[in-house]
Amino acid sequence: MDSDVDESLDIIITNVVATFRTRCHLNLRTIALKGINVIYKPEVGKVLMKIRKPNISASIWSSGKIICTGAASENDAKVGARRLARYLQKLGFKVSFSDFKVVNVLAVCSMPFAIHLIDFTKNNRSIASYEPELHPAATYRIKHLKATIQVFSTGSITITGPNVQNVAAAVETIYPLLFECKKFLGK
Missing domain, CATH: 3.30.310.10 (TATA-Binding Protein)
Structure with missing residues (x-):
């Protein structure tokens, strides 16, 4: 009955969390007023932003630190982070994409x-x-x-x-x- 050991298991990645820095100060109020898919949370000092392709949610702090969650792969996390940095550049910030790091991966398997x-x-x-x-x-x-x-x-x-x-x-x-x-x- 060793055939059970030979079965391949599907590991399904459900969430990849990554961080990166913009190397510039971000005015959260400006992002909230000019940005789309944005929720301003002044009481905790951050802005939440969603991107559809790849599907990620980002927490943005004025210090330039950004945490991206919800990606389905490490590559999607990086693509989403780069898209977010480009979007912030288009809003007028001098963003320099740096210190990208995958910090957590959540997966399920049966x-x-x-x-x-x-x-x-x-x-x-x-x-x-x-x-x-x-x-x-x-x-x-x-x-x-x-x-x-x-x-x-x-x-x-x-x-x-x-x-x-x-x-x-x-x-x-x-x-x-x-x-x-x-x-x-x-x-």
Whole structure:
């Protein structure tokens, strides 16, 4: 029955978070008045802006720091960040696109089997935790990859890591551990 191990798993990236700097001061009021798809939040000192292609939301601070969320890939995050920088240039700011960095990737993956969470947590006691009263998933942390995995009894997992490569490596790392604790139907 080793055919289960050979199945390929689809890792679906649901959100990529990236940051960049403009290297200039941004007047949030000007962006709010002249920009489109903008929400001005003066009480927290930022502007929220949405771009459709690629679909991202950006938090813009007057210091020139910008955080982009919602991209479906690292490349989409970079393209969206560059489009946003170009848009700010068109509004009259002397923007210089710099310090682009992907800071977080969120992905989901479904195992082809259900999982005994209590067995999984016992087998991996030092790095796994499960508090069913607080959350329906077991949490598994992989320090060297800086990745956190939420494991649900249905076989679904959510992975958070600093980049796509680490997320994929985290799935490869945890798969054999989950396979050991799979539920057999009818038994």
